[in-house]
Amino acid sequence: MTEFVAPEIDWLALAPLIVVLGAGVVGVLIEAFVPEKVRRTTQIVLALAALAGAFAFIAVLWPQIVVQPVQVVGGSLTLTPFALGAQGIIAVLAFLGVLVVADRTTTGQDAFAPAASAVPGTPYEDLARRSGLEQTEIYPLLLFAVGGMMLFASTDDLIVMFIALEVLSLPLYVLCATARRRRLLSQEAAAKYFLLGAFASALFIFGVALIYGFAGTVRLLEIAQRVQQGLPLEGMSVLLVSGVLLVVVGLLFKVGAVPFHAWTPDVYTGAPTPITGFMAACTKVAAVAALVEVLYRISIGVGGVSPDIMRQLQIVIVVVAILTMVVGTVVGMVQTDVKRLLAYSSIAHAGFLLVGIAGFNAPVQSSTLFYLLAYGLATIGAFAVVTLVRERRITSGTGEDNGPVGEGEGVVLGEATEIAQWAGLGRKAPWLTAAFALFLLSMAGIPLTAGFIAKFGAFTGATTGGLWWLAVLGVLASVVAVAFYVRVLVVMVFQKAPDEPESTGTEAVEAGLSTGSTSEDAVPTSGGAVSAGAAATLTKVRVTSAQRIVVTVVRSRGPAAVAIAVCAIATVILGVFPSPVLGLVEQASKFVP
């Protein structure tokens, strides 16, 4: 006699996800029913409230999960302290990210195209711009992505993980295509991200299929058990190893590790800067968390039974970690564009994270969480600063050609992302520069910033795992990395801005021109149309002899400034008094996932 048993669902454990995804759905309805005037405000409030609410639920759950991890809906959602910690960090970083996204600055324009679906350069685009359209769908999209990330980081089921991967990725692809300026670059970035993402997803799901062929299940813990029970390992191990390898590759793609990193610089450059910040911080948290869960759960099973497979796994991570650190730091050194530089920095950080993870011991989970938090704060803060440094076109003819530029004169254009343009920023905006410097120092891992404690944890993880030589390599790479962060600092603080009174008008025009095009290695030529086509976008900087471009700092309307301040303060506090947070994340490694 079979009786229908209603599944028991721990709704509280699901609450953070429900709040975020539910708010996303409500956001879609808002698009349909709320009048245009208040739509944007409603969306922002809803998004922030949802993220804060999710964080509140996470905080409520924390004491309970730390004592006893729970599995909901048959493990589709598995909340360990580590997973919950990752969720919490995602919520915090996403909150800060939304603040940056929401800031329209004193120019009154946000970073998004008035009508992202309009073909660049068409009359329709012009019309949309002139009538002041706004794309408020970005907020629900952000929430869906956040929901996907939170689930991604906290599931035991490879199929659910795959779904979460798509849930987080698809909104991001769309968001990448919505930049207000340099629209073709933005759309190209989105297309690239989508194509390569699809490729990576395919590898991932193929890997899941192979693993299923080996173990007959897609649940990580059960796979580990099957391995331990000694299923016919002989001959079959190829299935397991290739499967895990492919799954790991799919995840490493999201992490941005070499050789699966090629999308990162292009996408980071093309996407609207607030989205880049959000994506760089939150996606990395989710992807690294998922990677840790897959690797560590598989390693429970494999570790004792087949040291060979275990070593293969470890070697994969070690090789990727080394490649990632080296390529990230070295290629980062020759970048001339701030966004690309930060992209390579993000790649290098993926390498440092992998150094810790390669140690395969439980405490690494704690230090990884701390690293992700420290990195995320610095990244969101740094990209937020980038959104405020703009180009301004001055149309002369007033006779005062090369004089100092007054506030509000001329037309504010897009971001000034050429590093050379940041010369003299220290004088124009000392506080902003100080904050940016702080973020760079934290990324460089200078003591008394959060980044130092984070790197220390990662390298300790490698040493405890017996990979001291990898830790030494990591230290060497981070010493080299200091060079490229300091280079930017030097430009900002010590070099004179080209548009300061001494320089001649022609120089300023040239400086402006060089930034109208994209940075040298970014020349986007897939399909061959873009370089030529870029000339047709509404955002192409046309500089005539009567005009010149100067670099200016626009004022935040508030939210972005708050985000920068919070990131900066948190970076210092985590660097100087890290003990409370370290104590919290330490509990994350209590249970091997």
Next chain:
Amino acid sequence: MNDVIGLAPWLIGIPLIGAAILLLGGKATDRWGHWLGVAASAASGVIGFILMFRMIGTPAEERSVDHHLWTWLSAGGLDVDLGLRLDPLSLVFVMLVTFVGTLIHVYSVAYMDHDPHRRRFFAYLNLFVAAMLTLVLADSYLLLFVGWEGVGLASYLLIGFWDTGRPSARENAVAAKKAFVMNRIGDMGLIAAMALLFAGTGALDFATTLSDDTLGSLSEGTATAIGLCLLLAACGKSAQFPLQAWLGDAMAGPTPVSALIHAATMVTAGVYLMVRSGPILEAAPTAQLVVVIVGAVTLLFGAVVGTAKDDIKKALAASTMSQIGYMMLAAGLGPAGYAFAIFHLLTHGFFKAGLFLGAGSVMHAMGDQTDMRRFGGLSRFLPITWITMGLGWLAILGIPPFSGFWSKDGIIEAAFIPVEGQPWRAWVFGTVAVLGAGITAFYMTRLFFMTFGGRRPRWTENQHPHEGSPLMWWPLVFLGVGSAALGLVLGVGGTFVTWLEPVVGHAEHHEPVLPVPVIITSTLVVVVLGALLAFRMYAMSLVPEEAPRGSFLTRAARRDLYQDAANETLVLKPAHGVARLLQVGDRDVVDRGWSLLPQVLSWFGAVFRKAQSGYVRSYAAGMAGGVLVIAVVAWLVVGLGGAQ
């Protein structure tokens, strides 16, 4: 001691706050910013004095106090507490840094008077003072490292201070970068030393790591490795062979910076590190021997280079290098040498700062001219500078009773103390130390007389030398008095050695291989010979008619002229040749090596940049290739490993 210990954090805090106000305050602080900088440094000095007086009133065995500030890191069995250590050694540094530092602040008010960025300059100076005090007051290697990086940063900022708007701007920026890169090499040594230390002892604070119990548990191999890594760090920071090349270029910075950072304080941090880590070195005799060798080599290297430099600041920089070589040598000699290493560091801090500020005063008077061949006869125009630099000159020569005599003689005597089983050491290092003293006498006398001596000036057009404002010459007077008297005050009766005993331990008395009076006399003879040779070549030979007595001596002087020509070919030319070779080797081999590294890296970067083509198809191919390569690597490594 405990009632005033709460003041200790303010030693660092006040200049740090000063720097913050000056940097963030912007143009609003332009008007009074420099005085704020002076006040912050002076306030730190006053606190230092208070602590010093309290410490003098405390019994010797209670003089070392650790002041806990806060627990920085507490994770996974690792507890890192941050705290300050006040003991006789750190307080000596506090006094040196704040006293000389404040004098140099005052001097800079006048020296940088016309610089539009004077406020920023003072902010960096305050930052430097704070970082240097952190370095010497730290109670663990970790906090020491924070200060270590801080002084490096301040030094970098100040060397490159004139990197805009001057003809030499580019060189200054390059010099700053060079100093930065070479210091990074040293820093890696410190990081590695900390890693080894932590692996070996599980702690980084001085109280644990330097205790006998902990060191007893270290193997000699580990101790040697740690000692050598620490030495690498010290070489980078203190411009010791083979990381010495940056110091000469660092002279591109404003002269007060050269005086404070690149003569009196920062560059001696390596010596501090060696003395502070003394117990580790003593557990590793091999590392100790290497320290001594590095000291001896640098001592001669710096001295020989010094004889060939015509730029007054570069000659002084070479001299600094050489004098720090003395200190390193002493620091490698064990307890017998520590006290004298620090003593010489202290006296050197005074006389070298005085000499640099004097050089600054000369440059100020001569329109930023630094070539000594265009000086001459300045004694009448710059009497105060002349006298104070003269005191510094006598001090560095080691003429009794000036300060250098007391400290340098101690080092030379210590170098002659025999080491069991290695009788050659006392003779070799002792001789090197005496020889170095002779060359020092030569190049310093040369510098002194080329600048001030002779009636016939070799000035460029339109020079009207005159003393600077009192703000410039009062610091000179203070430092001059220090150069003259400090050694006598602290040296007689071994006051200074006794003062440091609680930290560095009591040195057993050993007899040098030669009787002490013989050492002193022979050193003095060598010094006087060196000085006379220089005097004859640079004070007299240019103007041979002015020989002081009679026609006989005139003829002798004329013959001397021939001999000069002979000297020129037989001694000087080879010596210059060697010096030039060293310089060339320095520039072409060492420098190029350093600049090659970034080149290789950027080449590598450029190659990868090419790979970033923008084509999705190549990215996807890269991913697919990556999967294959990684799979193959994993397979191969495990396969090969399994086969073994």
